[in-house]
Amino acid sequence: MALAQAKSDATEARLSGLSIPEGGAAWAREARHDALNRLQGMGLPYRRDEYWRFTNPAEFLTQETPRAEIALDAPGFEETDVLRVVFIDGVFDAEASDALEQDGLEIERFADAVTKDIHWVKGLLGVLETAGQNRVDRPLAIFNTAFAEDGLVLRATGKVSKPVHVEYRRSEETAEAVLRHMVRVEDGAELTLLESGVGASRLNTGMEVDIADNGAFHHVRMQGRDHERRAATHVFARLGQESTFKSFTLSLNGMMTRNEVIITLKGDDAVAHVAGAALGDGRDFHHDDTVFVTHDAVNCESRQVFKKVLRNGATGVFQGKILVEPDAQKTDGYQISQSLLLDEDANFLAKPELEIYADDVQCSHGSTSGAIDETALFYLKSRGIPEDKAQDLLVLAFVAEALAEIEDEGLAETLREQLASWLERRR
C-alpha cells in the first residue's frame, strides 16, 4: 500500500542517520535494541494516523534538527528550595547542578545508571512505555527509549522534603535533545519533581514513573517560553494501592508541543490527577495534550483538567481518554477540556473519549469552547480596570480551575505569576 510504504520510507529516512547509544550494561543495550526493533516495525507517526489527526508530526521527523532562536528564559521556581539539576542541550551539567544528594532519595544520571550491571532501573526501563503502546501507537516514546542517552534516575525511599528541579538550558540554535527520566517511588515515599526551561530546538523527553503502594508523586512542569520550540513529551505512570500521582504542565508559547500522559491505576484506591494550562498567541502556535487514563483497580479516582487560551490563529488540541477495565468497579473518572478563544481565528480541537467495561462507575467528561464573557468584562471595566488588564484577569480566572490541581500553594503561585507576566508582555 502506498501509505504504508510512505510511512516506512519516512521512518527509514529519519532513523538512517541515527544509531543507538553505545556502551551501557547488557540489559540497557537490550532494551534499546528492542525499542529500535519495535520502532522499525511500527513506523514513526504519520499525519494520516488517527492519533495524529489534529497534530502534524512532520516537525518531529525531519532529519535535520530545526533551527530555533534561543530565547532568554528565567530558570523558574526560584522561590522554592530545590535540589537543582541542570541539563544543557540535553546533557547533564555537573557544575551548574547541585550535588546529587538528598535524604530519602537515590539520585543519579541516567547515563550512569545504564552502565551498571545491577540496577533497579533494569526492571523498569521501557516496561511502562511498552505497556503504554496497548491500543495506541506511541512511536515517539519508543524513539525515546531507543535513543535517550541522559536524564535523571530517581528513587524515593522516604518523604523527600526538597523538590528535585530539572532545569533545561540551551546553548545551540539547533540543539536536539532526547532525555529519559526514570522514577520509582517506594511504599509510603513522597517525591516532587519540577521541570522548567528551554529544552532544545527539538526536545523529546520520556519519563517512566512507578509508584508503589501508598506512594505519592507530584510533578509540576513549566515548558520553556521560547517560541520556536518543538517538544514531544511522554509521561508513563503506574500507580499502586492508595498511591497518588499529580501532574501539572504550564505551556506559554511553543510552535509545536505534544504532551502525552499515560496513566494506569493498578492498585485499589489510587488517585491520579493530570492537568494543564496552555496559552498560545499566533498562527504558528500549536499545542496538543494527549492523555490516556486506564482504570484497572477498584475505587480509584482520576481527573483530567485542561485549559487553553488561544488567540491570533493559535491552535489547541486535546485528546483525552478514560478506559475503565471490567474489574475497575467504583471508578470515579472526570475529564474536562476547555478553551477560551480570544478571537475568531483561534482553533480548538478536542476528542474526549470514555470507554467503560465495568458497571458500577461514575465518569463524566466535558469539552467547551467559548469567548470572553462580555458582561464580566464590562463589570471589571466599570470599576476602572482598563480593557487589557480586565481581559488578563478573566484569562487568569479561566485557567484557575486547572491551577487549583496543584497541591502546593507556593508552586501554584509561582505558575500564576509566570502566567500573569506572560500576559502582560504579550499585550
Added chain:
Amino acid sequence: MLTIKDLKVKLEEEDKQILKGVDLEVGAGQVHAIMGPNGSGKSTLSYVLSGRDGYEVTEGSATLDGVDLLDMDPEERAAEGLFLAFQYPVEIPGVGNMTFLRTAYNAQRKARGEDEASAAEFLKIVREKAKDLKIDAEMLKRPVNVGFSGGEKKRNEILQMAVLEPKMCILDETDSGLDVDAMKLVSDGVNALRSEGRSFLVITHYQRLLDHITPDVVHIMANGRIIKSGGPELALEVEKNGYAELMDEVQ
C-alpha cells in the same frame, strides 16, 4: 455634578428607541431617585451613563462636572468618579474579591496620576470599610460574588463603592432581592457614604428603599422620559396609587 440633557438612546442592534429625551441635573451632595415601571428605561439610563456596549446615543449629552461622559470608555468614567452599583452583580470565578478590589483601586489611582497602594496599605483600607458593612474576611478571600447570597452581593457592591470613593454613584435596583435586614444594612452603608461632595442616583422600582435612603428629589420615568419630578412625597404617592394613574395624569 451630573448633567443630562435631552438624552436620546436607541439599541445598537435594533431600531428601538429606549430613551426619548431625558433631562436631569443632580447637584453635588444630592440624592435623586428615579422610579418607574418596568421597561421605562431606568436601567438603560444607568448603562448608558456607565458606558456599556450595545447602546447608541442619537442625541443629547451627559457630563460629570463638565466632563463629557459619553465620549469615554467605561474605565475612564470610573476614574472620573462615576460608579454603577449593578442590579445583578457579576460572578467572576477564579478572581479573588481582594485582587479585584485592589486592581480596580490602583487602576483608578494610576489613571488619575496618583500613587498605587501596596498590598498591605490596601488591606488596611479594605478591612476598615468591610467592617462597617459587616463583610467578613472570608468574603474578601472568595472569588468575586461567587456563592454570595443576594444580600452579600449587594453589600459587596457597596463595599466597592466605599473603597473606590466615587463622586457620582448610581444604584441600579439595589433593593432587588434583599430582605428587610439586608436592605437596612445596605442602606446604612450608602447613608454613611453621603457627603457634600458625593451625589447619588438611586434607581428603584419600589418606594421602600427610599424609606431608608431619603432622596432630595424623586423623578418618575415612563416610556423613556422623566414625566414628573418632586420631593420625597412623590414616591409615597406612587406607592399608594401606582404608576398608571400618574401616567394618565401626565398625558
